[in-house]
Amino acid sequence: GEDVEQSLFLSVREGDSSVINCTYTDSSSTYLYWYKQEPGAGLQLLTYIFSNMDMKQDQRLTVLLNKKDKHLSLRIADTQTGDSAIYFCAETRGSGGYNKLIFGAGTRLAVHP
Amino acid sequence: NAGVTQTPKFQVLKTGQSMTLQCAQDMNHEYMSWYRQDPGMGLRLIHYSVGAGITDQGEVPNGYNVSRSTTEDFPLRLLSAAPSQTSVYFCASTSRGGSKGYTFGSGTRLTVV
Numbered sequence: 001g002e003d004v005e006q007s008l009f010l011s012v013r014e015g016d017s018s019v020i021n022c023t024y025t026d027s028s029s030t031y032l033y034w035y036k037q038e039p040g041a042g043l044q045l046l047t048y049i050f051s052n053m054d055m056k057q058d059q060r061l062t063v064l065l066n067k068k069d070k071h072l073s074l075r076i077a078d079t080q081t082g083d084s085a086i087y088f089c090a091e092t093r094g095s096g097g098y099n100k101l102i103f104g105a106g107t108r109l110a111v112h113p
Numbered sequence: 114n115a116g117v118t119q120t121p122k123f124q125v126l127k128t129g130q131s132m133t134l135q136c137a138q139d140m141n142h143e144y145m146s147w148y149r150q151d152p153g154m155g156l157r158l159i160h161y162s163v164g165a166g167i168t169d170q171g172e173v174p175n176g177y178n179v180s181r182s183t184t185e186d187f188p189l190r191l192l193s194a195a196p197s198q199t200s201v202y203f204c205a206s207t208s209r210g211g212s213k214g215y216t217f218g219s220g221t222r223l224t225v226v
Contacts, residue, residue: 008153031214033214035214041219042117042217043156043205043217044217045213045216048213048214088155088156098144100146100161101158101205102158103148103155103156103157104155105153105155
C-alpha cells in the first residue's frame with residue numbers, strides 16, 4: 001500500500017533549527033498533522049495545517065506544505081533538549097464521511113549539547 | 114480532567130487468553146479509534162467508530178473486536194491473544210470532521226507470551 005514516509009532519525013545541536021520532513025500520499029487530504037510523542041507517553045498534537053495553506057507558524061514551529069510534491073515539513077527553531085521525542089506526521093484519508101488518520105513511522109529527534 | 118482514559122496501562126497475557134482494553138472519553142466526541150504502535154511502523158488503525166452503535170475496520174482488524182454502546186466508551190477486545198499482538202495500543206477520539214486532530218490516550222502496553 002501507499003505509505004506516509006519520514007526519515008527515522010535526526011540529530012541536532014541544542015540551539016540549532018530542526019527540520020523534519022514527510023511525504024504523504026493522498027492529494028485530497030484536508031488536514032495534515034504533526035504529533036509529538038515523548039518516551040512512555042501518548043501522542044500530543046503539535047500543530048496542523050489546512051490543505052489550502054502553504055505555511056503555518058506557531059511560536060517556534062513552522063509547517064511548510066508543498067501540495068504539488070505532497071511534501072510536509074516541520075521546522076523547530078532554537079531546538080531544546082525538551083524537544084527530544086518522536087515526531088509523527090499524519091494525513092487524513094476520507095472514507096464514507098470519516099477521515100482516517102494515517103501516520104508515518106515517526107522521526108526520532110535527538111538534541112545534544 | 115477532560116481527555117481520553119485508557120486502562121490498564123500495562124498487561125501481560127498468555128497466548129490464547131482473552132482480555133478487553135478499556136477506553137473512555139469525556140469530550141462528547143463522536144469519532145473514536147484504536148491504533149497499535151510497533152517499532153518502526155508508526156501507528157496503524159485497528160478499528161474505528163463514527164458514533165454509538167457504528168463501528169468499522171481499519172488497516173489491521175484481524176484478532177480484534179470492538180463495540181460502541183455509548184458515546185463515551187469504546188472497548189477493544191482480544192478474543193485469543195497471540196504473540197503478534199504484543200504492542201502498544203492507543204485509543205483516540207475527535208469531534209465530527211476531526212479538523213482539530215485526535216486526542217490520544219496514554220496507551221496500554223500489552224505483552225503476549
